[in-house]
Amino acid sequence: MTTNDTMELRIREVAQQLFFRQGYASTSTTQIAHEAGCTQALVHYYYRTKENLFRQIFLEQVEAALNVIGRSLCDTDSFEGFIEGAIGIYFDALKANPRLPYFVLEELVSNPERRRYLRENFVKKPTYIMFYMQFDALVRREQQAGRLAHVEPFDILMSIASQTVFTFLVLPLYQDLLARTDEQVNEFIAHRKQEITRMVIQGLKP
Amino acid sequence: MTTNDTMELRIREVAQQLFFRQGYASTSTTQIAHEAGCTQALVHYYYRTKENLFRQIFLEQVEAALNVIGRSLCDTDSFEGFIEGAIGIYFDALKANPRLPYFVLEELVSNPERRRYLRENFVKKPTYIMFYMQFDALVRREQQAGRLAHVEPFDILMSIASQTVFTFLVLPLYQDLLARTDEQVNEFIAHRKQEITRMVIQGLKP
DNA sequence: GTCTATATGCTGATAGAC
DNA sequence: GTCTATCAGCATATAGAC
Numbered sequence A, B: 001m002t003t004n005d006t007m008e009l010r011i012r013e014v015a016q017q018l019f020f021r022q023g024y025a026s027t028s029t030t031q032i033a034h035e036a037g038c039t040q041a042l043v044h045y046y047y048r049t050k051e052n053l054f055r056q057i058f059l060e061q062v063e064a065a066l067n068v069i070g071r072s073l074c075d076t077d078s079f080e081g082f083i084e085g086a087i088g089i090y091f092d093a094l095k096a097n098p099r100l101p102y103f104v105l106e107e108l109v110s111n112p113e114r115r116r117y118l119r120e121n122f123v124k125k126p127t128y129i130m131f132y133m134q135f136d137a138l139v140r141r142e143q144q145a146g147r148l149a150h151v152e153p154f155d156i157l158m159s160i161a162s163q164t165v166f167t168f169l170v171l172p173l174y175q176d177l178l179a180r181t182d183e184q185v186n187e188f189i190a191h192r193k194q195e196i197t198r199m200v201i202q203g204l205k206p
Numbered sequence C: 001g002t003c004t005a006t007a008t009g010c011t012g013a014t015a016g017a018c
Numbered sequence D: 001g002t003c004t005a006t007c008a009g010c011a012t013a014t015a016g017a018c
Helices: A007-022 A029-036 A039-046 A050-071 A079-095 A100-110 A112-123 A126-144 A153-169 A171-177 A182-205 B007-022 B029-036 B040-045 B050-073 B077-095 B100-110 B112-124 B128-143 B155-167 B171-179 B180-204
Strands: none
Touching: A007 A029, A007 A039, A007 A050, A007 A100, A029 A039, A029 A050, A039 A050, A050 A079, A050 A100, A079 A126, A079 A153, A079 B029, A100 A112, A100 B100, A100 B128, A112 B171, A126 A153, A126 B128, A153 A171, A153 A182, A153 B040, A153 B155, A153 B171, A153 B180, A171 A182, A171 B100, A182 B155, A182 B180, B007 B029, B007 B040, B007 B050, B029 B040, B029 B050, B029 B100, B029 B155, B029 B171, B040 B050, B050 B077, B050 B100, B050 B112, B077 B128, B077 B155, B077 B180, B100 B112, B100 B155, B128 B155, B155 B171, B155 B180, B171 B180
């Protein structure tokens, strides 16, 4: 809830919170203006259209998410250590931004236009391709040394992504149906991180 | 695209398709009427409000999903066989209804009212509680016999659910970014089913 | 049961005063 | 840069004719 000095940034910040909470369709520029403390006209003065405002936020968030993924491929001395480190980085990033997975998923699933947008802006990026190549090489090396089951690198990524992302997707449900306090939610996240790490490592043994 | 004889059912069927594709907020009763081949007034004549129409569909879908979960707890002679059977049942059900996970997730996440509705209508149901108790007993038995790692039953369910659900959540993305044909999509699903089964079973070894 | 017509409200976006 | 005023469009919902 950092109060920005300029109204332009304040609008954007409020918009992000609302888009995260409610999605694009259920958020109006009137609501954004009201929560930012200005009139609806001003939102359009700065960002022209609602779609344009959303795009800036969406782009920024996807970029941030991909940066986190890029950062996770650093420590490669032992494979188990790498898996543990990567999952740790994902969990830390998502704990600071728990709504991110749902936000990105929702918009990508419900709007084909957004998928086109993603493909044209990111899939071609070298960061992304390099990440996959490095990961692929690492996995093959471990497999040839007999330290890893013969699983496709893609499936390893899917396994990690599914379980990590899912934890945060269902957080509102967990919070509402099973948890009572914030402390319990934190414990849930920490516990899932530990269990996912264990399961993935054990699941990849030859 | 089964054409129903009564307009009442036809409206409901069309509404379900549209809610699945676009979610509640982005679907209008006018659009439902148009695709059903009647006027918008008729939609309200039968279902009074849009919210009411949605609730009926949502309730029905959640019920169907829980029934699938209930059915998965039948074959309990060997634990590996049980895991394989359960994942098989989930995948078959979701392949026939691939949009279900996103539909349910979206409404539960973006609308707290829906979570309250879920809690009051389902969590108290004996089917659900019995499922968990039976599963819990099965896991503890296997663990005491030394055939299973000491993982909480809840975490096993999370692992299976994450990976199964995630497969279908990202299906539109896979379809758009990586697959070319329907055949490739089917292969992806079949492949993931196999890999998830393998990973879960291997991940649970002591 | 199905229609037309209409009420009422909210939406995104723009024009123009200050 | 921020406001007020206003537009056209579409939303949900209802009333009433047939």
